[in-house]
Amino acid sequence: MKLRHPPQVLLYTPLLVVGLLYQLIQLHLTTGTCISLPLPSPIQCLRTDENGDGLDCTVESYQRVWQDRKLCRVARAVYPRTEAQLIEAVASASRTGSRIKVVSGGSHSLNKLVCPGGENNFLISTRYYDSLIHIELTSRTVTAHSGVMLRKLLDYVAEFNLSLPHTPYWQGVSVGGAISTGSHGSGAWGRGSSLHDHVVGMRLVLPALQQEGYAKVVELTDGQEDLDAARLSLGVLGVISTVTFQLEPIFKRSVSLELRDDEGLEDEISEFAKAHEFSSLNWYPGTRKVLYKIEDRVDATTEGEGTFRHAMVEKLSLEEIENMRNSLELMERTENEDGLCEMEGMTIRARLEHGDGFLNDGLTFTGYPVVGYSHNMQTSGGCEEASSPVTPTGIDLNIFSDGTSDCEGGMSNTIESATTNTVCTCFWNPDLNTSMLFHDVAIAVPISRAKDAVLEIKKLRDLRQKTMCRLGVLGGLFMRFQAKSKAYLGEADDSVTFEFCQYKKREANIPKLQQDFFEEIEQMLLVKFGGKPHWGKNRILAFDDMHRRVRAMEKFLQVRERLDPFRLFSNEWTDAILGDGSIPRSAQILQDHCAFEGLCICREDSHCHPGRGFFCRPGYVFNEARVCRHEASTV
Ligand SMILES: Cc1cc2nc3c(=O)[nH]c(=O)nc-3n(C[C@H](O)[C@H](O)[C@H](O)COP(=O)(O)OP(=O)(O)OC[C@H]3O[C@@H](n4cnc5c(N)ncnc54)[C@H](O)[C@@H]3O)c2cc1C
Numbered sequence: 001m002k003l004r005h006p007p008q009v010l011l012y013t014p015l016l017v018v019g020l021l022y023q024l025i026q027l028h029l030t031t032g033t034c035i036s037l038p039l040p041s042p043i044q045c046l047r048t049d050e051n052g053d054g055l056d057c058t059v060e061s062y063q064r065v066w067q068d069r070k071l072c073r074v075a076r077a078v079y080p081r082t083e084a085q086l087i088e089a090v091a092s093a094s095r096t097g098s099r100i101k102v103v104s105g106g107s108h109s110l111n112k113l114v115c116p117g118g119e120n121n122f123l124i125s126t127r128y129y130d131s132l133i134h135i136e137l138t139s140r141t142v143t144a145h146s147g148v149m150l151r152k153l154l155d156y157v158a159e160f161n162l163s164l165p166h167t168p169y170w171q172g173v174s175v176g177g178a179i180s181t182g183s184h185g186s187g188a189w190g191r192g193s194s195l196h197d198h199v200v201g202m203r204l205v206l207p208a209l210q211q212e213g214y215a216k217v218v219e220l221t222d223g224q225e226d227l228d229a230a231r232l233s234l235g236v237l238g239v240i241s242t243v244t245f246q247l248e249p250i251f252k253r254s255v256s257l258e259l260r261d262d263e264g265l266e267d268e269i270s271e272f273a274k275a276h277e278f279s280s281l282n283w284y285p286g287t288r289k290v291l292y293k294i295e296d297r298v299d300a301t302t303e304g305e306g307t308f309r310h311a312m313v314e315k316l317s318l319e320e321i322e323n324m325r326n327s328l329e330l331m332e333r334t335e336n337e338d339g340l341c342e343m344e345g346m347t348i349r350a351r352l353e354h355g356d357g358f359l360n361d362g363l364t365f366t367g368y369p370v371v372g373y374s375h376n377m378q379t380s381g382g383c384e385e386a387s388s389p390v391t392p393t394g395i396d397l398n399i400f401s402d403g404t405s406d407c408e409g410g411m412s413n414t415i416e417s418a419t420t421n422t423v424c425t426c427f428w429n430p431d432l433n434t435s436m437l438f439h440d441v442a443i444a445v446p447i448s449r450a451k452d453a454v455l456e457i458k459k460l461r462d463l464r465q466k467t468m469c470r471l472g473v474l475g476g477l478f479m480r481f482q483a484k485s486k487a488y489l490g491e492a493d494d495s496v497t498f499e500f501c502q503y504k505k506r507e508a509n510i511p512k513l514q515q516d517f518f519e520e521i522e523q524m525l526l527v528k529f530g531g532k533p534h535w536g537k538n539r540i541l542a543f544d545d546m547h548r549r550v551r552a553m554e555k556f557l558q559v560r561e562r563l564d565p566f567r568l569f570s571n572e573w574t575d576a577i578l579g580d581g582s583i584p585r586s587a588q589i590l591q592d593h594c595a596f597e598g599l600c601i602c603r604e605d606s607h608c609h610p611g612r613g614f615f616c617r618p619g620y621v622f623n624e625a626r627v628c629r630h631e632a633s634t635v
């Protein structure tokens, strides 16, 4: 019997699921309702006390595992709803000298920023701290509790014909959490695309002396030095109670996608950033293509009710999630790089032809340009939305109980609806054993050095072009722009962030095929081009010597010394990445196989995996790089 398809075609079929992810969106709009499986709370506690505080808890990231794969234990978790309760929480921690940290309802950062240090420590959740949103029409500002979710804020200000011009692409973040790691959209004009650079005021709750009642509130306004520390603080200064953002009159965006060859990309980048206010691009080095996202401001009266809905943050059915995961697992193992390149080409065409998540009338894509209100054209989500009540101590995992929710409206919370509808959730929902984990490498390089960075990556690509197609399945190299920041921990120059995602195994220490190529790119951007890792993303190895990578570390540390002299808001991780005074510290964890997990840059073979044939070797193009390469690998 002859096979109907040659084997590699069989291999492509599941890969197609990933490649055509961007078409899912169309699919979704026609499939109607699904039963939403809620995301679990990042805080899990064994007990609660009479005030509803959680006792004997753990705090996890949204993917569940931290980068170091170790648990974070918390003695007490509190859930303030008012500023008075927030102050009380800080006072009770500072009275006993306990370490304290703040986490949002979603805990979307991958390193241990939210893990309080020491023992008998406190965690403040802002999950329920979201009742205030106040607009000041004369100054065009909005003041919100730090736990307010981005989508809620965006929709609220739009009702007043106002707009927050730049926001990160995921609507499930809290405003306090988004600014505290330097989250951004794309665009280098004016204040730039970092949310924290649109902050003009803040109320901060600080630990204080006994005679001050152990906690106090300070009010910071634009122009004050302390605000330039607090606007991007990793939560180490105190608890942000409210944030005030500068708004603009409401406007629309006009978006077109354009596909070009990557020849000349190095010369086009900085011009492109200057030419379009919200520009960004996806570079696919393996197939030598660039997808330029040409995105400009147009007047609010321009016709168009367009929206952007990123397929990856839509509600996905459990079946779709499982298919994607299986495809990614397969892709990890495949040595068929021709197949991967073919997939990359198909993905790019699908993105271009299907609008890449942009929908002209909010429902379908009919052609470029897509015009719509700015707040509907950048930030998206939906998979996180669930009407289920969430208890402070965790979540009811029985999705068919009262906690059942529907998506897109319309279905009642009954068992019949469960049997007639699919179950859906976010692809990372850690309660699924098919959820997907990722490493996220996001490194900001000064725009003035972008040309050299692109040329260097091209040199590596030219050594083994097809290997680069491994990047394509997860979106290629995504490039977004930021302006020089006001924040002491922000970008010192106008910058371009190079970002790529890599599938991460649930099990530790599993090598990735050709991982050396991607380690080399990561180290080039960090070491050769002095790149700044995103504080809320990136693997542990990236956070070396942060003093050299941000605008004014020394000034930041001086402010911390004044606002939190006993470092109640610091922990092992922030001590490692911020250093102590002028001594830069390394965050790297040197141990067997550490380079496989992104915990270190290898220095010796044991940091890779000699038993599996991986040895620590210099980079091919950037010779200073140290990467784990398989002994059979050659160029
Ligand atoms: C699907 C997805 C898409 C994303 N897209 C983007 C993007 O487009 N651009 C981008 O830049 N980033 C993006 N991110 C990263 C994300 O914006 C950051 O990780 C962000 O910090 C998460 O916010 P959070 O509310 O979950 O905060 P958490 O992870 O809970 O906390 C982050 C930090 O803020 C501190 N913090 C939180 N609240 C307070 C407070 N009230 N007072 C003091 N400190 C506080 C915490 O202590 C911690 O240090 C994305 C993440 C995901 C999961």
Ligand SMILES: *[C@@H]1O[C@H](CO)[C@@H](O)[C@H](O)[C@H]1NC(C)=O
Residues within 6 Å of the ligand: 159, 160, 161
């Ligand atoms: C917003 O603008 C629209 C269109 O110009 C107008 O009809 C509406 O009254 C405005 N709303 C507010 C709250 O100003």
